[in-house]
Amino acid sequence: MAYSEKVIEHYENPRNVGTLDKDDPNVGTGLVGAPACGDVMRLQIKVGEDGVIQEAKFKTFGCGSAIASSSLATEWITGKTVDEAATIQNSQIAEELSLPPVKIHCSVLAEDAIKSAIADFKQKRAARKALEG
Amino acid sequence: MTLKLPIYMDNHSTTPVDPRVLEAMLPYFTKTFGNAASRTHSFGWEAEAAVEAARDTIAELIGAESGKEITFTSGATESDNLAIKGVAEYYGGKGKHIITTTIEHKAVLDTCKRLEKQGFSVTYLPVGTDGIVDPAAIEAAITDQTILVSVMLANNEMGAIQPLEAIGKITRAKGVLLHSDAVQGIGKTPFSVKTMNVDLASITAHKMYGPKGVGCLYVRRSKPRVRLMAQMDGGGHERGNRSGTLNVPGIVGFAKAAELMLREGAAENARILALRERLHRGILAKTDEVILNGHPERRLPGNLNLSFAFVEGESLMMAIKDVAVSSGSACTSASLEPSYVLRSMGLEETLAHSSIRFGIGRFNTEEEIDYVAELVSSKVNKLRSISPLYEMHKDGIDLNSVQWAAH
Numbered sequence: 128m129a130y131s132e133k134v135i136e137h138y139e140n141p142r143n144v145g146t147l148d149k150d151d152p153n154v155g156t157g158l159v160g161a162p163a164c165g166d167v168m169r170l171q172i173k174v175g176e177d178g179v180i181q182e183a184k185f186k187t188f189g190c191g192s193a194i195a196s197s198s199l200a201t202e203w204i205t206g207k208t209v210d211e212a213a214t215i216q217n218s219q220i221a222e223e224l225s226l227p228p229v230k231i232h233c234s235v236l237a238e239d240a241i242k243s244a245i246a247d248f249k250q251k252r253a254a255r256k257a258l259e260g
Numbered sequence: 261m262t263l264k265l266p267i268y269m270d271n272h273s274t275t276p277v278d279p280r281v282l283e284a285m286l287p288y289f290t291k292t293f294g295n296a297a298s299r300t301h302s303f304g305w306e307a308e309a310a311v312e313a314a315r316d317t318i319a320e321l322i323g324a325e326s327g328k329e330i331t332f333t334s335g336a337t338e339s340d341n342l343a344i345k346g347v348a349e350y351y352g353g354k355g356k357h358i359i360t361t362t363i364e365h366k367a368v369l370d371t372c373k374r375l376e377k378q379g380f381s382v383t384y385l386p387v388g389t390d391g392i393v394d395p396a397a398i399e400a401a402i403t404d405q406t407i408l409v410s411v412m413l414a415n416n417e418m419g420a421i422q423p424l425e426a427i428g429k430i431t432r433a434k435g436v437l438l439h440s441d442a443v444q445g446i447g448k449t450p451f452s453v454k455t456m457n458v459d460l461a462s463i464t465a466h467k468m469y470g471p472k473g474v475g476c477l478y479v480r481r482s483k484p485r486v487r488l489m490a491q492m493d494g495g496g497h498e499r500g501n502r503s504g505t506l507n508v509p510g511i512v513g514f515a516k517a518a519e520l521m522l523r524e525g526a527a528e529n530a531r532i533l534a535l536r537e538r539l540h541r542g543i544l545a546k547t548d549e550v551i552l553n554g555h556p557e558r559r560l561p562g563n564l565n566l567s568f569a570f571v572e573g574e575s576l577m578m579a580i581k582d583v584a585v586s587s588g589s590a591c592t593s594a595s596l597e598p599s600y601v602l603r604s605m606g607l608e609e610t611l612a613h614s615s616i617r618f619g620i621g622r623f624n625t626e627e628e629i630d631y632v633a634e635l636v637s638s639k640v641n642k643l644r645s646i647s648p649l650y651e652m653h654k655d656g657i658d659l660n661s662v663q664w665a666a667h
Contacts, residue, residue: 188570
């Protein structure tokens with residue numbers, strides 16, 4: 128598989144690898160994909176009271192472009208509000224990394240991971256608000 | 261000696277031409293360049309003599325009675341096609357059933373699939389978790405319609421050596437022809453068409469340090485005499501089995517490669533086996549959760565097929581890019597399906613995605629083995645540090661109990 132330089136760069140120096148405390152009320156976790164399909168992404172966000180993503184972390188089981196897509200995703204969403212982050216499209220990730228057609232599903236998975244982490248965070252925050260309310 | 265990168269460790273895909281083979285071939289391009297079918301001058305006679313000598317050497321390597329049983333082809337894909345289609349067309353009036361295994365090379369499987377479209381029925385027998393087919397299953401599958409059984413000598417992915425001797429006893433007793441795609445095993449594991457009762461065998465030169473583009477089909481001439489319907493029409497070369505001007509330099513190289521196997525094969529296989537064990541030990545010393553695919557002993561000496569749990573194969577290959585290996589991961593195939601061979605052994609899909617095939621050969625050194633063991637271990641551990649599956653596993657989560665969203 129001939130990868131673009133950007134994929135190789137992200138693969139060799141992945142940004143924001145790690146784990147956030149999934150029980151922290153300000154942390155949202157998205158776990159997407161399936162081992163049997165060859166790729167699983169876990170993307171986590173830590174969100175401030177202002178709704179801005181302060182920190183994003185990922186871990187990925189998958190090929191080079193899956194790792195690069197999730198690494199790029201964490202880079203892009205950090206500093207954005209959750210609503211801004213939710214607008215990121217897989218096509219933007221695929222374009223930035225010049226993914227070949229057979230690897231487009233990696234960018235789809237990265238978009239799903241962002242959306243899934245945001246949904247988890249929003250659910251937590253809503254539950255907390257309800258409790259406080 | 262300093263280590264030279266990249267390192268080639270994919271010797272099941274192809275092998276480099278041995279310099280002694282190349283040397284034997286060279287005069288046949290420019291000096292003894294005649295057409296082996298030219299009967300009217302010395303150029304043709306000399307080429308023909310070289311081809312006939314080559315037949316005898318190759319016949320000796322596989323335990324054939326005579327060089328006359330060797331039909332030269334362009335390689336094993338053609339040999340498999342010729343054997344299976346040739347038998348099916350010739351004996352189709354006698355019966356229309358063929359038996360093979362699910363782990364055969366595509367040259368066998370896709371040829372069988374084509375015959376199915378033409379009215380033949382094919383039984384694809386599964387293998388055990390060790391990658392080996394059960395001869396009793398073959399016996400049970402034979403009907404009065406069965407004309408051919410095709411079982412490979414050794415598998416190209418996980419190296420398992422098939423019980424051809426036991427299978428040959430059954431096919432001979434039942435009067436069914438036995439074909440073997442022997443490509444991977446020739447010179448590397450004992451093979452004799454005589455003791456194994458093999459009636460047709462496909463071989464290629466480039467897996468045994470010979471040139472690409474030349475191979476042969478062994479076709480038994482007596483007890484029983486095997487007949488084929490030619491698949492290539494033309495000048496009637498190769499006793500009518502395969503028309504086309506012979507690739508004399510390629511054939512000479514093929515024979516030289518066979519001669520080297522006859523002379524040095526035993527010592528070479530012992531050395532390669534020791535290298536494989538060294539690689540396996542070296543990796544296991546520094547990496548846990550490594551699964552060996554295929555039978556632990558009944559396998560090709562140079563084959564080490566490992567699944568590194570929680571790490572995807574293609575990303576591992578990317579991490580060891582200076583080492584040429586291959587993977588059963590879906591990401592390395594156009595179809596996005598993981599290896600059909602590993603899956604038909606019952607290996608769970610996740611582990612098929614995590615498999616790497618090391619193919620050790622004649623020109624690999626101990627120094628290379630140690631370098632690869634070290635590199636693979638460190639990269640596996642690095643990739644596990646970014647794998648959510650490894651973290652979940654270490655946290656005691658059973659990955660099979662997780663509800664994954666398949667995509």
